[in-house]
Amino acid sequence: MKQKRNRVIPGFGLTLGITVTMLSLLILLPLASVLIRSFELTPAEFWETITRSNVVGAFQTSILCALIAAAINCVFGLILAWILERYEFPGKRLIDGMIELPFALPTAVAGITLAKMYSDQGVLGQALSRIGIQGSYSRVGLVIALVFVGIPFVVRSIQPVLRKLPPSCEEAALMLGASRGFTFRHVILPELTPALLTGFGLALARGIGEYGSVIYISGNSSKNSTQVVSYVIMQKLNSGSADYVGAAAIALVLLAISFLLMFLLNLVQWFAARRTR
Amino acid sequence: MKQTKKARLSAGQIALIVIGVLFFAVMLVWPLVEVLYRALKGGWALYWSAVTAKTTLSALRVTLLAAVIALLVDTFFALAASWLLTKFEFRGKSVLTTLIDIPFSISPVIAGLAFIMMFGRSGLATPVVNWFNDTFGTDIALVFSIPGVVLATIFVTFPYVLRELLPAMNLQGCAEEEAAALLGAGGFTIFRRVTLPHIKWPLIYGMVLCAARAFGEFGAVYAVSKARGETFTLPLEVDALYMSGGAEAITQAFAVSSLLVLLALVMLILKNIAEWRAKKSY
Structure with missing residues (x-):
């Protein structure tokens, strides 16, 4: 422990006080109230609430679609990060500057736009239906929306690592006679794995809880298994009887999943930091 | 360096x-x-009537108000917390960092729900x-209202x-601040004269991202805002119309969306x- 006993820089107490107070009042206390309110249910009721078929179905839909979308994003995110860092081509600066668009564009706007684009009236929806795929109001649409919101996470996780990895590494491998595929798998990919996992995890966490961008395109039908967990929670809040406690119970499970993901992400980063040391 | 980049690209x-x-192009543009x-499908007249x-x-007023307040609160917090997290070593630092990141990874709907659980009926x-309202004769409501x-x-x-x-802040280290403190400068002077000039552009960058997120928030606000024309933000107005x-x-x-x-x-x-600018200042 090389803790500085005599702190030269002032402000420790003040900033600690501000940080902890604001964090507690604005974030932790509200979250704790979700936990406390869900304890109003007996364990049996709690179990019954979270194992209802529509709730389990929603969890399956959210997790499965977020997984698929995050995997798709890993592929395209890697390609985008790669061409942005390694090649010169016209329009590159524009693409680099617009990668964060899904962060900046309100999710509701993205949601209604994608829903129309991939519906039967949209150009892309018609193209998809010609090859027998229903875009909007299906799980395909849900995945498309999640790909949209998740892509910046992957690109922005990989870019800094690629920037630090000199092209001479790949060039050396190629010079020594390795094929492009071999170089990619054995030289580049191992370096990128922690960043790729981080991007995957962030996109996944975002996808599992996503609301605004998916509710319009998914159709929210429990029969077609296109309801997501966030939608089920919101439905409980807005229904006539306003089942707050039930909503809190489902939210608690969703929170647990998010925390587990966060923990795994921290673990990845910790391993990555240890490996490079 | 230039030469390798200009090399002809393979197939x-x-x-x-x-x-x-x-x-x-397909996913973003x-x-x-x-x-x-x-x-603009319905012509300019319809567009103009929708926008005005x-x-x-x-909704535009509420959106801007919420975004500006959120931006001020978040910035104040960020300045205090970044000072704490980069200038000092203390126990529980990594736990604190993890806790601060919570809103990144949880569903916005849960955020809305959390405030209803706190301040809603039987919250x-x-x-x-x-008690506050009774004592001071105020009429503050913290959900289904602008404060919510x-x-x-x-x-x-x-x-x-x-x-x-x-x-x-991490990149900058503590050396300059330590020197300033040893020369007798007070905390706020150090921050204003030594730290702030270095972090100006990253700070603005963060504030821009924060504002963008604030303008577009939907799920969390949707849960705590029910009155169209009063507490609705632009994204909620888009939802209601759609x-x-x-x-x-x-x-x-879509006209409102275009805003x-x-x-x-x-x-x-x-x-x-x-x-x-941030890159240039390093």
């Missing part, structure tokens, strides 16, 4: 670029064009609010400024300027 490399650009196309409708203007803090919208916006945007500020179902209403929804697209594009441009 495989061109294929990668084409795939990347196509993905970018197309939706933007689609919004504008659908917004009373509910839209009210945990409702007695406190009621502001609180929900603060929740979802909470760590954004800090996230961008931390790397810059969900009302008529072809004209949907065009109006948000415009805001998003302005934010992206500002972000790139701030990023560019």
Whole structure:
């Protein structure tokens, strides 16, 4: 422990006080109230609430679609990060500057736009239906929306690592006679794995809880298994009887999943930091 | 260096670029064009009436108000927390960092729910609010009201400024601040004269991202805002128009959306300027 006993820089107490107070009042206390309110249910009721078929179905839909979308994003995110860092081509600066668009564009706007684009009236929806795929109001649409919101996470996780990895590494491998595929798998990919996992995890966490961008395109039908967990929670809040406690119970499970993901992400980063040391 | 970059691209490399650009065009650019196309489908008159409708203007006011307050709160927090996290070593630091990141990874709907659980009917803090209102004769409501919208916006945007500020503060280290402190400067003087000039652009960059997120927040605000024309933000107005179902209403929804697209594009441009200036200042 090389803790500085005599702190030269002032402000420790003040900033600690501000940080902890604001964090507690604005974030932790509200979250704790979700936990406390869900304890109003007996364990049996709690179990019954979270194992209802529509709730389990929603969890399956959210997790499965977020997984698929995050995997798709890993592929395209890697390609985008790669061409942005390694090649010169016209329009590159524009693409680099617009990668964060899904962060900046309100999710509701993205949601209604994608829903129309991939519906039967949209150009892309018609193209998809010609090859027998229903875009909007299906799980395909849900995945498309999640790909949209998740892509910046992957690109922005990989870019800094690629920037630090000199092209001479790949060039050396190629010079020594390795094929492009071999170089990619054995030289580049191992370096990128922690960043790729981080991007995957962030996109996944975002996808599992996503609301605004998916509710319009998914159709929210429990029969077609296109309801997501966030939608089920919101439905409980807005229904006539306003089942707050039930909503809190489902939210608690969703929170647990998010925390587990966060923990795994921290673990990845910790391993990555240890490996490079 | 220049030479390797100018080298002719192989077929495989061109294929990668084409795939990347196509993905970018279809997934990111197309939706933007689609919004504008659908917004103007009904002609300029309809567009103008949708954009200047009373509910839209009210929503715009609420959106800007919530975003500005959230931005101020988040920035204040980010300055205090970044000072704490980069200038000092203390026990529990990593736990604190993890806790601050919570809003990044949880569903915005849960944020809205959390405030209802706190301040809504039979909420945990409702007695406190009621007591306050009775004692001081005020009529404060913390959910289904403007304060609720502001609180929900603060929740979802909470760590954004800090996230961008931390790397810059870390990079800068403590040497200059220590020197200033040993020379007898007070805390605020050190911050204003030594630290702030170094972190100005990363700070602005974080604030731009935070504002962009605040303008667009939907799930959290949706849970705590029910009165159209009073507590609705622009994204909620878009939702209300879109969900009302008529072809004209949907065009109006896209017209209101185009305002948000415009805001998003302005934010992206500002972000790139701030990023560019931040890079230049190192």
